[in-house]
Amino acid sequence: MKNLLEGFLSTLFPRSCPLCRSVILDRGACFCPSCLEGFETIREPFCRRCGSPLPHGMPDREDALCGVCLSRGPGFPVPFTVRSIALYAGNVRTAILRLKFGRERPVGRSLSLFVKEHYGRFFPAEAFHSILPVPLHPRRLREREFNQCVLLARPLAAHLGISLDLHTVERVRHTSPQSASTEAERRKNLRGAFRVRRPERIRGRSILLFDDVYTTGATLEELARSVLSAGPRRLCGLTLARSPSPGIHP
Template sequence: MVLLRGLLDVLFPPLCHVCRKPVPEAGELHLCPDCRGAMTPVASPCCPVCGIPFGTEGGIDHPCGDCLTAPPPFDAARGALVFAGPVQELIHRFKYGHKVHLRRPLALLAVEHLTPFVRGVAPDLIVPVPLHRVRLRERGFNQAILIGEVMARHWGAPLLRDTLRRVRPTAPQVALSAPQRRENVRGAFSVAVPERVEGRRVLLVDDVCTTGSTLAECARVLRRAGVASVAAVTVARAP
């Protein structure tokens, strides 16, 4: 079987998920060197709380102004890659183009960059950010669950798919300002079975963090349910 797969890769090399060029040494990601090189990891200096990268070269990590004046209800959040270029294209094709196979390379990129952070958090449970049932029917899948399934296998923590729920529909966040985003998701989530998360270390998972409003609201209701700690990871972080 291995020999057959190797022969097929030689005759019909896998294509890069982004540019569709042949990638003879595709590995698990199926990304060519050029597209991988165009993906920018979120790196220091950044805010150690919300994880937003600062637009400077060099320097040390330090809390951003927002986290100093209004600390979020989560302990820490990190994104793996800057939400731009090939990363943005892959996520858009995954979510809006229904290319669900892209959940694997996106999740593996996050695992590659965020494993040290997750090991430090040592989560007991992984909880995906939920979709409202109306949006779920429209899209057909919850992207956070699909990404979280891959992460859970690599990080060895169980994925709770239905404990955190979105109890009312919300407008798409993409066109809203930061204050509007916070108001849009206020009261939108609940914990169905608090006993499942009480006293546990929870890792929230989503595809993209822009202002952190959704993650913060999810963390707020998890705190009320009695979790011991809440951290969050996303594949991408908007600069």
């Protein structure tokens, strides 16, 4: 009955793919099948600490680490793990740029469904008490009018029945990625960028940090450093996308 009704509705009100405008027959799909083919999802084997994809054919071991994490040694810079859903390339990159700079919210809504669909590949449904999207500085928020991380994580939080925490941590320093030319400068710029306003909402709880793109990991690590100071039980990070090679992205 439900399928009949859905079929009827999709004939009357066809949905279009927010990227290419072609008609989507499956009403539950986030993008059309041909656009989704241009999404390069990250699958095993990946680094068990930072989530970066490892060369195909490497054994998928619980302790597999990428070259960067190996060179940093245990626990450096902060003890937490990150997973990324797809490479920041092809249609994923196009969609994120159209959301952030073209302010195309329908693209954002479809990307948020994509995040919700892929979460279960990395974490169990009951793993966290709340999702904490990377906060934007109020100045950046005024320029962009929305925080893309909040928009991207909202359906996931609703689906898991956990809170989307927008008030516990604030961004107290405005930093521009363009102002730093090296990774070291970028990390230095980010120092002290976040402040925990309500540590009682972190202490003893399991928290998932969410960012749109993982470039060098500097932003998530700085946020993790602040959150860890409030004593969470467990802290992980999830990003929609990840740069194929570390660098600065717009």
